[in-house]
Amino acid sequence: MSAAKTIRLTMAQALVRYLAALRVDTADASAGDNGAVPLFGGVFSIFGHGNVAGLGEALFQYREQLPTYRAHNEQAMAHAAIAYAKSHMRRRMMAVTSSIGPGATNLLTAAALAHVNRLPVLLLPGDIFVSRRPDPVLQQVENFQDGGVSANDAFKPLSRYFDRIYYPEQLLTALPRAIQVLTDAAQCGPVTLALPQDVQTMAYDYPVDFFAPKTVKFRAQGPAVDELQAALALLKNSRQPLIIAGGGVLYGEASDALRCFAEKHAVPVAETQAGKSALAWRHPLQLGALGVTGSPAANALAQKADVVIAVGTRLQDFTTGSHSLFGQAQLLSINVNPVDVLKWQATPMLSDARLGLAALSQGLQDWRASAAWHALALEQANSWRASVDEITGKREIDAPALPYDGEVIGAVQRSSIDSTVHDIVVCAAGTLPAELHKLWRTSTPGGYHVEYGYSCMGYEIAGGLGVKMAQPDRDVIVMVGDGSYLMMNSEIATSVMLDKKLIIVVLDNRGYGCINRLQQACGGAPFNNMLEDCLQGRHGAPAIDFAAHAKSLGALAENVKTIAQLEAALQRARAADRTYLVCIDTDPARSTEEGGCWWEVAVPEVSQRQQVQTARAEYEQARRSQKV
Numbered sequence: 001m002s003a004a005k006t007i008r009l010t011m012a013q014a015l016v017r018y019l020a021a022l023r024v025d026t027a028d029a030s031a032g033d034n035g036a037v038p039l040f041g042g043v044f045s046i047f048g049h050g051n052v053a054g055l056g057e058a059l060f061q062y063r064e065q066l067p068t069y070r071a072h073n074e075q076a077m078a079h080a081a082i083a084y085a086k087s088h089m090r091r092r093m094m095a096v097t098s099s100i101g102p103g104a105t106n107l108l109t110a111a112a113l114a115h116v117n118r119l120p121v122l123l124l125p126g127d128i129f130v131s132r133r134p135d136p137v138l139q140q141v142e143n144f145q146d147g148g149v150s151a152n153d154a155f156k157p158l159s160r161y162f163d164r165i166y167y168p169e170q171l172l173t174a175l176p177r178a179i180q181v182l183t184d185a186a187q188c189g190p191v192t193l194a195l196p197q198d199v200q201t202m203a204y205d206y207p208v209d210f211f212a213p214k215t216v217k218f219r220a221q222g223p224a225v226d227e228l229q230a231a232l233a234l235l236k237n238s239r240q241p242l243i244i245a246g247g248g249v250l251y252g253e254a255s256d257a258l259r260c261f262a263e264k265h266a267v268p269v270a271e272t273q274a275g276k277s278a279l280a281w282r283h284p285l286q287l288g289a290l291g292v293t294g295s296p297a298a299n300a301l302a303q304k305a306d307v308v309i310a311v312g313t314r315l316q317d318f319t320t321g322s323h324s325l326f327g328q329a330q331l332l333s334i335n336v337n338p339v340d341v342l343k344w345q346a347t348p349m350l351s352d353a354r355l356g357l358a359a360l361s362q363g364l365q366d367w368r369a370s371a372a373w374h375a376l377a378l379e380q381a382n383s384w385r386a387s388v389d390e391i392t393g394k395r396e397i398d399a400p401a402l403p404y405d406g407e408v409i410g411a412v413q414r415s416s417i418d419s420t421v422h423d424i425v426v427c428a429a430g431t432l433p434a435e436l437h438k439l440w441r442t443s444t445p446g447g448y449h450v451e452y453g454y455s456c457m458g459y460e461i462a463g464g465l466g467v468k469m470a471q472p473d474r475d476v477i478v479m480v481g482d483g484s485y486l487m488m489n490s491e492i493a494t495s496v497m498l499d500k501k502l503i504i505v506v507l508d509n510r511g512y513g514c515i516n517r518l519q520q521a522c523g524g525a526p527f528n529n530m531l532e533d534c535l536q537g538r539h540g541a542p543a544i545d546f547a548a549h550a551k552s553l554g555a556l557a558e559n560v561k562t563i564a565q566l567e568a569a570l571q572r573a574r575a576a577d578r579t580y581l582v583c584i585d586t587d588p589a590r591s592t593e594e595g596g597c598w599w600e601v602a603v604p605e606v607s608q609r610q611q612v613q614t615a616r617a618e619y620e621q622a623r624r625s626q627k628v
């Protein structure tokens with residue numbers, strides 16, 4: 001037997017060569033060989049010691065096959081990479097590399113974000129020397145109990161797969177496992193490969209075959225026969241069913257299957273934050289958003305439903321109203337993840353969303369929801385659509401009062417003739433996710449991109465960059481509060497540098513408006529949220545000029561006061577050749593009253609404040625409606 005052909009590469013070179021060789025099949029045959037495109041759209045990198053000499057050299061060598069992008073903050077780079085993958089429905093992704101120490105720990109928040117949202121990202125933090133010869137190196141966290149621990153151990157609870165590459169040969173097993181997790185629907189999430197800086201530079205004779213181009217397959221498995229039978233039995237007895245569409249519907253590319261199921265069986269659909277855009281906003285059975293940020297239509301039917309079909313959802317508290325929303329419903333759960341499928345003591349159906357819905361539909365034959373339920377759903381959906389038009393509609397005269405988020409959303413959507421087809425809105429935290437969940441209208445899967453698993457302030461602009469990199473032909477609209485903007489905005493400069501145009505709409509209400517309202521709803525005094533309620537020195541809080549700030553980063557920008565001015569500014573933003581920011585002053589007190597439901601936030605049991613005591617009593621009362 002002749003020895004396998006080998007090639008001598010450093011560990012870092014082998015890693016990059018392997019990533020660059022991976023392909024994924026896309027429906028688009030014009031994309032290249034058989035419609036296959038690189039699985040990795042590129043690598044975001046900020047160099048420092050721990051990655052510049054080793055991995056940096058390798059990335060330079062393979063820069064034609066695997067482009068390297070530079071940004072300004074490691075967390076933001078990872079946000080962009082995660083958004084890129086989300087926008088590709090998890091079929092394409094990016095890697096992110098950092099130096100050791102602070103560069104690495106800056107990635108931790110993003111790792112958690114990807115973990116919660118089940119989104120793939122490959123994190124490649126530099127690590128301390130395996131030899132330990134120069135210890136302690138600059139930025140090394142020294143653990144006195146365990147010599148093997150570095151700052152990168154903090155990634156362990158935040159990664160779906162973690163490995164530290166102590167020896168170059170280890171890549172032969174670590175990389176296939178990493179890619180498996182990144183491309184597996186059930187396990188999908190962040191993968192961290194910690195790369196000690198000395199090992200990055202060590203050479204090894206790798207088998208040439210290891211780097212042969214491979215096309216990654218995304219498995220989709222249908223339900224087991226017994227689980228399908230149990231699900232059918234439950235549904236056939238149901239008269240008032242409701243579907244919850246979660247992110248799994250989008251990631252499973254099950255939008256058509258969902259629509260066919262809903263139409264054939266007369267079952268209305270409500271959407272979670274991650275699932276919004278699974279069904280077109282104007283579909284007659286589209287009830288809209290569900291839960292704490294839900295529409296009156298969806299929440300009313302959730303309370304009356306006898307069976308809730310939860311498809312591809314984690315059932316987080318915003319969806320279930322902290323377990324208070326589904327009055328008497330039995331849950332049927334269709335999910336690829338064996339943990340998710342167990343939640344709520346559901347009738348479990350471990351299955352891909354598309355295959356699961358198709359199998360159910362076939363087994364149900366001509367079963368339909370009751371005619372009265374169907375009629376109620378159509379009527380409620382229709383009436384909510386009319387309310388959305390009303391809430392977001394054009395005002396005849398610009399009122400002297402400050403506009404609120406719902407009116408801004410309306411203006412943004414009016415600023416394009418085909419907003420529901422062409423735009424992708426990006427958001428994550430603050431007042432806006434609730435408003436957008438209720439009010440944003442989209443007809444295309446992925447037209448709504450709100451990170452509400454981790455709801456991480458600072459995701460918005462960096463995430464928008466990743467979305468634009470994934471969908472360069474769409475208008476990417478980042479809607480962001482002043483608080484989130486100030487937390488992380490530097491990738492505006494990256495969007496200009498990479499010519500990835502964003503339209504950024506900042507809603508400046510002078511503070512953390514949503515938390516201020518939450519604080520008072522819990523009986524608290526307005527304290528430490530709005531700038532005016534914070535400790536201040538001689539100069540008070542500065543009047544922040546968001547347009548000037550964005551301009552200093554290379555964007556075009558303007559500040560406006562009224563909805564009419566906003567509409568005019570958005571026309572300029574749409575026509576602009578680069579990232580364009582429009583900032584509008586908004587009302588911190590107002591939010592859309594229609595819809596919503598209870599959300600459990602613990603209120604102090606004793607307090608000197610009467611308002612807190614009242615809120616506590618209401619809290620205890622509300623908890624009685626929780627299904628435990």
Ligand SMILES: Cc1ncc(C[n+]2csc(CCOP(=O)(O)OP(=O)(O)O)c2C)c(N)n1
Pocket residue numbers: 429430431432454455456457458480481482483484485509511512513514515
């Ligand atoms: C990184 C991070 N820190 C803190 C929070 C808690 N939080 C959620 S929204 C919010 C305030 C957001 O302020 P802003 O962006 O101005 O939006 P607004 O509520 O005023 O509309 C805070 C502090 C968070 N979600 N993420």
Ligand SMILES: [Mg+2]
Pocket residue numbers: 481482483507508509510511512513
């Ligand atoms: Mg604010």
